[in-house]
Amino acid sequence: MNLSATEQKFVLHWGEMGTRWGVNRTVAQIHALLFLTQQPMAAETIAETLGVARSNVSTSIRELQSWRLVRVSHVLxxxxxxxxxxxxxxxIFRIILEERKRREIDPTLSVLRECAIEGAQDAELDDEVLARMQVALDFLEMxxxxxxxxxxxxPATLQRMLKMGGKVARFIGPNGKDKA
Known part of the structure; x- marks a missing residue:
């Protein structure tokens, strides 16, 4: 499969963005390619199109499946x-946010909750340190x-909320007090 110059640019940039988000470049490029493609693609075609090893494609596909962003399809x-x-x-972004929360925020919340319980019993722990831990816990809980x-x-409600942008902040006011 040959990609146009614009498709190549999209796939390469998606790979670059992936690395900035902590995702393997090839995983992100495969995701971009499959996102742009109208038909299901075999792993061999993906490897050939992107110029990567077939084994790398298999590993990357498994990663994308674990994120629930790619699914298997069969061709007659x-x-x-x-x-x-x-x-x-x-x-896509809802799932990415869910997965990042599940993989990153939830484990951190668990540890912070344990630290809050243990910290209350830890005579060697400075009260200010415990307070900072509590602030971090409160933030992540919120x-x-x-x-x-x-x-x-x-999604339609989220779109309307995002389109409102800074209007909500201006409505609430600079000190967090409603203008109404």
Missing amino acids: GDRRDHFLALQDVWE FSATFQDYQRLP
Whole structure:
């Protein structure tokens, strides 16, 4: 499969962005390729198109499947697995946020909760240090609760909220007090 110059630019940039987000470059490039593609692609075609090793494609596909961003599809008359990426940008980013929360925020919350319990019993722990730990815990608890609230909203509602942008901040005011 040959990519146009614009498709190549998109795939390469998605790979660069992936590395900045802590995702392997090839994983991100495969995701970009599958996102742009209309038909399911076999691993061999992905490897050939991107110029990467077939084994690297297999590993990357498994990673994308673990993130729930790519699924297996079968093509009539072909015994090989083919792969499709989610096409809905809102669903892609919702899943990425869910997975990052599950993989990064949730374990941190667990440790901070343990530290809060243990810190209250730790005579050697300075009160100021315990207070800073509590501030971090409170922040992540608030983030987690807000994330769960937003997660339940339909994409159309989230789009309207994002389009409002800074209007909400201006409505609330610089000191966090409602102007109403």
